[in-house]
Amino acid sequence: MPLGMLVDGKWTTEWTEQDNQGKFNRMPTQFRNWIKKDGSSAFTVEQNRYHLYVSLACPWAHRTLMMRNLKGLKDVISVSIVDPEMGENGWNFSEEPGCIPDIVNSCNYLRELYLKANPQYTGRVTVPVLWDKPNQHMINNESREIIRMLDVEFEAHSKSGLNLYPNELQEQIEQTIDAIYQPINNGVYRSGFAASQTAYEEAVTELFKHLDHWEQVLESQRYLCGNKLTEADVCLFTTLFRFDPVYHGHFKCNLRRIVDYPNLWNYVKDIYQTPGVKETCNLDHIKRHYYKSHTQINPTRVVPIGPIINFDEPHDREKFSQ
Numbered sequence: 001m002p003l004g005m006l007v008d009g010k011w012t013t014e015w016t017e018q019d020n021q022g023k024f025n026r027m028p029t030q031f032r033n034w035i036k037k038d039g040s041s042a043f044t045v046e047q048n049r050y051h052l053y054v055s056l057a058c059p060w061a062h063r064t065l066m067m068r069n070l071k072g073l074k075d076v077i078s079v080s081i082v083d084p085e086m087g088e089n090g091w092n093f094s095e096e097p098g099c100i101p102d103i104v105n106s107c108n109y110l111r112e113l114y115l116k117a118n119p120q121y122t123g124r125v126t127v128p129v130l131w132d133k134p135n136q137h138m139i140n141n142e143s144r145e146i147i148r149m150l151d152v153e154f155e156a157h158s159k160s161g162l163n164l165y166p167n168e169l170q171e172q173i174e175q176t177i178d179a180i181y182q183p184i185n186n187g188v189y190r191s192g193f194a195a196s197q198t199a200y201e202e203a204v205t206e207l208f209k210h211l212d213h214w215e216q217v218l219e220s221q222r223y224l225c226g227n228k229l230t231e232a233d234v235c236l237f238t239t240l241f242r243f244d245p246v247y248h249g250h251f252k253c254n255l256r257r258i259v260d261y262p263n264l265w266n267y268v269k270d271i272y273q274t275p276g277v278k279e280t281c282n283l284d285h286i287k288r289h290y291y292k293s294h295t296q297i298n299p300t301r302v303v304p305i306g307p308i309i310n311f312d313e314p315h316d317r318e319k320f321s322q
């Protein structure tokens, strides 16, 4: 794999995330600090103190940008958007359309930010990153935790007042996020990055078994945890939005498309058309990133022009009451 990572603060491309059976194993995320509204952490909730580094291509980063919009936190948390094409030097900042350079730390490459946080850092250099501007501190680089912080801890700053982690659904939300992570969110990567037939077939079979399950669930309710939009939907949406344009072809997740599942397809359109979501969706960045950056699975770097797909088409999900 030509992707790079940092080892003791030095950049290397000599590594792999596949085990000896060809299975893709994701490395754990390392920056796990919490911003707290109750003062129990050094990282307090403040307007304009934190900065979010994202890629519009990445489903994990997309979760955080989507949550920032859904909550109405654009004036509270600033953003940088990396260039969609990730080469041997990892993510970089540019002035390409849809990108926002690093106005906070003036980095050219995202790895410079990780080295600012820890000059001896060993690990992958990933988006999203939540950064403490005055203290030059990397707060957190795990999307599931970042969305929880934006949702719960920044509640008082939220312009929309939307709560995607309501008390009565918290247990179900956690269980659902857990349930979709390995087979679906990570499942598309386990399929696409599998380096053996067995590892690939195992991952794809499990992936579609779980998509079939959620198709059933969405027959009788609007969202994953009932008739309220929650964090679990944010987590699933960013994977499903990329599914037909990228995972179906590039990652060989091709037993079915999302448009072949009536409920999942309407569900994706419903969430896409929720105020604030559409602006976070950039198919150009998404397609260019995957097809041009993973040269081990697409050596020609040619980006397909299809599929023709319209996320603005009407959906039927309003039939469920709130």
Ligand SMILES: N[C@@H](CCC(=O)N[C@@H](CS)C(=O)NCC(=O)O)C(=O)O
Pocket: 003, 004, 029, 057, 058, 059, 060, 061, 090, 124, 125, 126, 127, 128, 141, 142, 143, 144
């Ligand atoms: N566990 C992380 C995963 C983030 C992640 O894997 N991001 C990818 C982009 S989709 C990345 O930055 N990859 C760069 C690399 O691995 O070098 C999260 O959910 O936040």
